[in-house]
Amino acid sequence: MTAAVELKEVKVLSAKYHLKDSFTLEVARQHGGYSQIDKAFGMEPGDIVEEVKNSGLRGRGGAGFPAGMKWSFLPKDNDKPVYLAVNSDESEPGTFKDRQIIEKDPHMLIEGIIITCYAIKAHDAYIYIRGEYVAQARMLQNAIDEAYEAGLLGENACGKGYRVDVTVHSGAGAYVCGEEMALLESIEGKKGQPRVKPPFPALVGLYDAPTIINNVQTIASVPYIIEHGAEGYRKFGTEKSAGTFLFGISGHVEKPGVYEVEMGVSMQEFIDKLAGGVWKGRKLKAVIPGGSSCPVLNAEDVAKCTLDYESLMENGSMLGSGGMIVSDDQTCMVRNLKNLLYFYQHESCGQCTPCREGLGWMYKVVADIEDGKGKMEDLDLLLSIADNVEGKTVCVLSGAAAMPCRSHILKFREEFEEHIKLGKCPFPK
Ligand SMILES: Cc1cc2nc3c(=O)[nH]c(=O)nc-3n(C[C@H](O)[C@H](O)[C@H](O)COP(=O)(O)O)c2cc1C
Ligand code: SF4
Secondary structure (H helix, E strand, C coil), X not given: CCCCECCCCCCCCCCCCCCCCCCXXXXXXXXXXXXCHHHHHCXXXXXXXXXXXXXXXXCCCCCCCEHHHHHHCCCCCCCCCCEEEEEECCXXXXXXXXXXXXXHCHXXXXXHHHXXXXXXXXXXXXXXXXXXXXXXXXXXXXXXXXXXXXXXXXXXXXXXXXXXXXXXXXXXXXXXXXXXXXXXXXXXXXXXXXXCCCCCCCCCCHXXXXXXXXXXXXXXXXXXXXXXXXXXXXXXXXXXXXXXXXXXXXXXXXXXXXXXXXCCEXXXXXXXXXXXXXXXXXXXXXEECCCCXXXXXXXXXXXXXXXXXXXXXXXXXXXXXXXXXXXXXXXXXXHHHHHHHHHHHXXXXXXXXXXXXXXXXXXXXXXXXXXXXXXXXXXHHHHHHHHHHCCCCCCCHHHHHHHHHHXXXXXXXXXHHHHHHHCCCCCCC
């Protein structure tokens, strides 16, 4: 285990969060908003891509793919338009960091969009926002309207002779539309179902044209990288997990919320110090570290983990979207899994048989165990279904259900067995 980075809250993306009316253009500008436009437009687009590559910025939407490298996959000879799609679907249970960026500093995101569009030679950006974020979509649109009125967006964005138009597209409530290919289908007005990859969207994306899809937090990090350079960004975090992350924490903690820290801090310290520890003086039982699809960790694992891509991977889970869900020692892990599987089977788009059928069966078998009707052989059956759905479908939603299923059984098998032996759930309802 590598030594953890010192735990303290940092203010990179959240620098303006505490200001009154921080979401307005006036306040944003008073505190450095749009101040990196001149510097960015003074650079060659390719140099911005290189800077972002060197900064080590990795996608904050879940997979952690290096942002600059993704941008460099765009075709060099291309006669089609290039699009930017900003993923604000944020429907993964436990994840609520992008919402805060939109509520508190939407102009940081718009500045990031303008710079990114220039860097990847795009003129049209779409922000795909989850349907339930009605107020946030309105706030975003207000900020975009302000930016248009001030000449920051439009035909001559920021007076640089470069067109940047931004359109907000609200989803209709399907989790799968956060998956990048389903997101593109949905923007095109089609049924929100993932497309087969390859071709990857950098080559064939929106309206069959090259498209870069990035998470809100990824794009919002770009102005800081322009201002401080790749090295300035790399001062935060670890070598392979550079920068800061807006980690969300929810569940059984005293102070749930979003906290910005460097990557590489101790997960245990984060829970105990920033989130105020497990609530009601209880003990920690489990943490889902990065949104509900990440394999669950037990208390022993948590004590070993640092909040970076590598440590979570070494300990059998993932950093994902950085949304930690904490469970105390009175939590029924069978019921936890039942709730998760209810969500995933409901959200399957239905085009792949293993996902459409398998997730429903996983849910039914776990529900039976929770209701005292389970059999010992159900545990191996669940592991077998998990193996048979993961990696055999168009998108990874099936894996997003298989991973928590497998890890709940592996880490908390005795609880599942106790339910089966007793013929009932031993935890209070
Ligand atoms: C079922 C599913 C849901 C997803 N939901 C989101 C989401 O809400 N927000 C997001 O940024 N990425 C989500 N992703 C990941 C996206 O497909 C994509 O990897 C991401 O938007 C790329 O941006 P990034 O590289 O900046 O992380 C989801 C993936 C899957 C499979
Ligand atoms: S894995 Fe599930 S959600 Fe993804 S495309 Fe197939 S059926 Fe749809």
